[in-house]
Amino acid sequence: AQSVTQPDIHITVSEGAxxxxxxxxxxxxxxxxxxxxQSPGQGLQLLLKYFSGDTLVQGIKGFxxxxxxxxxxxxxRKPSVHWSDAAEYFCAVDRGSTLGRLYFGRxxxxxxxx
Amino acid sequence: EPEVTQTPSHQVTQMGQEVIxxxxxxxxxxxxxxxxxxxxxKVEFLVxxxxxxxxxxxxxxxxxxxxxxxxxxxxxxxxxxxKLEDSAMYFCASSEPMWQxxxxxxxxxxxxxx
Numbered sequence: 129a130q131s132v133t134q135p136d137i138h139i140t141v142s143e144g145a146x147x148x149x150x151x152x153x154x155x156x157x158x159x160x161x162x163x164x165x166q167s168p169g170q171g172l173q174l175l176l177k178y179f180s181g182d183t184l185v186q187g188i189k190g191f192x193x194x195x196x197x198x199x200x201x202x203x204x205r206k207p208s209v210h211w212s213d214a215a216e217y218f219c220a221v222d223r224g225s226t227l228g229r230l231y232f233g234r235x236x237x238x239x240x241x242x
Numbered sequence: 243e244p245e246v247t248q249t250p251s252h253q254v255t256q257m258g259q260e261v262i263x264x265x266x267x268x269x270x271x272x273x274x275x276x277x278x279x280x281x282x283x284k285v286e287f288l289v290x291x292x293x294x295x296x297x298x299x300x301x302x303x304x305x306x307x308x309x310x311x312x313x314x315x316x317x318x319x320x321x322x323x324x325k326l327e328d329s330a331m332y333f334c335a336s337s338e339p340m341w342q343x344x345x346x347x348x349x350x351x352x353x354x355x356x
Contacts, residue, residue: 234283
């Protein structure tokens with residue numbers, strides 16, 4: 129069964145601090161990996177994606193994520209958090225079909241202190 | 243920038259009533275999806291749709307649910323005889339007909355069953 133784990137339900141950081149949100153998946157092969165962000169009252173916006181190739185991917189808003197096959201992880205990072213980054217972040221996995229069903233983690237709520 | 247549009251943003255309905263949630267996918271996309279997120283829980287896949295038929299559905303998508311593409315632009319989710327536990331945020335998504343592509347999500351419809 130597909131499983132995506134985001135172990136941190138809620139993270140609080142100070143503005144300007146670095147951020148790492150964790151994501152682990154369980155799947156036999158290398159899936160396609162995504163991070164989405166949801167601001168209050170908004171839909172799910174794609175931050176970045178990994179299909180193959182370079183394991184460090186850059187996304188929008190200064191975010192990056194690193195795929196580590198040995199750890200089945202796809203952690204999201206940002207070197208300096210801005211107050212506007214406060215939102216809920218979802219890791220999602222696609223097993224790799226063209227009709228991609230996404231499996232989502234439970235989400236990590238990010239609070240940013242001024 | 244093209245976007246997925248969902249209407250209404252919020253729907254309140256009485257238990258037992260039928261509701262139709264509407265979505266306008268991005269115009270050149272051919273794969274369509276519905277997901278839902280019960281408050282405090284994961285975003286869950288409901289159904290994918292391609293070439294005017296269901297491609298895959300989850301165990302949640304029982305006979306109470308149906309999807310339709312009534313014309314060239316709309317994609318609808320119908321819930322017959324709504325139950326209290328159908329209260330959730332429903333997200334529509336669409337993607338291009340190509341390998342290794344991401345899904346674009348709408349802003350969601352908040353369904354409240356009373």
